[in-house]
Amino acid sequence: MRYLAEAFVLGALRRGRPVEQFLGPIHAAERLGVRYVEVRPQAGRYEIFLHTVEDVGHENFLDLAEFPPLDQDSEEEDFGRLVTAAPDPLAALEAAENGTGAVRQRWVNATMAQDEYADFVRAGRPRHSSPDGTPGQRLKASPDNDGD
Numbered sequence: 001m002r003y004l005a006e007a008f009v010l011g012a013l014r015r016g017r018p019v020e021q022f023l024g025p026i027h028a029a030e031r032l033g034v035r036y037v038e039v040r041p042q043a044g045r046y047e048i049f050l051h052t053v054e055d056v057g058h059e060n061f062l063d064l065a066e067f068p069p070l071d072q073d074s075e076e077e078d079f080g081r082l083v084t085a086a087p088d089p090l091a092a093l094e095a096a097e098n099g100t101g102a103v104r105q106r107w108v109n110a111t112m113a114q115d116e117y118a119d120f121v122r123a124g125r126p127r128h129s130s131p132d133g134t135p136g137q138r139l140k141a142s143p144d145n146d147g148d
Contacts, residue, residue, distance in 0.1 A: 002108060002115065006093075009107045013089035016041045019107045022116030023100060025127060026052060026070070033070035034120070036113045037100045038080060039092045046092035049080030050100050057121060062114045 004012070009019050023035040032055040040047050053067035083099045086092035096102040108116065120126070 002112065003105055004107050004109065006104060009093065010089045012109065013039060013041055013046060013092065018110045020110055020113040021096075021102045021106050021108065022064075022113040022120065023102065024120065025055065025125060028070055031070065032125070034064070034067075034117060035100075036064055036117075037083075037096050037102050038110070039089075039096055039107075042085075045085045045087055046089055047085045048083040048092060048096045048099060050083050051080040055125070057117060059118075059121065062118050062121070064114050064117055065111075 004019065012019055018038055018040040020036055020038040023037060026033045026035050033052055034055045035050060035052050038049045038051065040049060051064065052070045053064060054070050056067055057064075084095050086095045093102075093104060093107070097104060106116075
């Protein structure tokens with residue numbers, strides 16, 4: 001099973017291990033990108049980072065951390081954009097859901113979001129579905145995203 005049960009997500013965070021989630025495609029300035037969110041334990045709090053990267057991957061290149069930022073002018077994208085921080089793991093998950101559109105049942109261990117991305121690539125990069133092809137996970141509209 002790829003996805004972590006909530007108890008395992010909370011346990012990983014309490015042990016100092018980050019978790020992440022592939023959020024899907026984003027279209028900006030006629031360029032295709034993908035987004036993923038990471039909850040990272042840091043100095044007694046839990047930081048939520050949103051990564052928006054150019055979709056340059058293919059079947060043999062799936063490492064999201066190696067993709068260039070979608071916004072080439074943004075220096076902060078090298079490490080993601082800090083969305084917020086929370087005092088405990090549960091509050092961090094809630095903040096990630098509210099701030100990025102993450103779904104509670106779709107968290108994976110660190111570096112496993114690239115498996116979600118691989119599914120997305122194999123599925124033909126669908127615009128309106130979750131990485132595994134199930135309908136319903138849509139990105140929230142933002143200045144960089146038309147919500148499509």
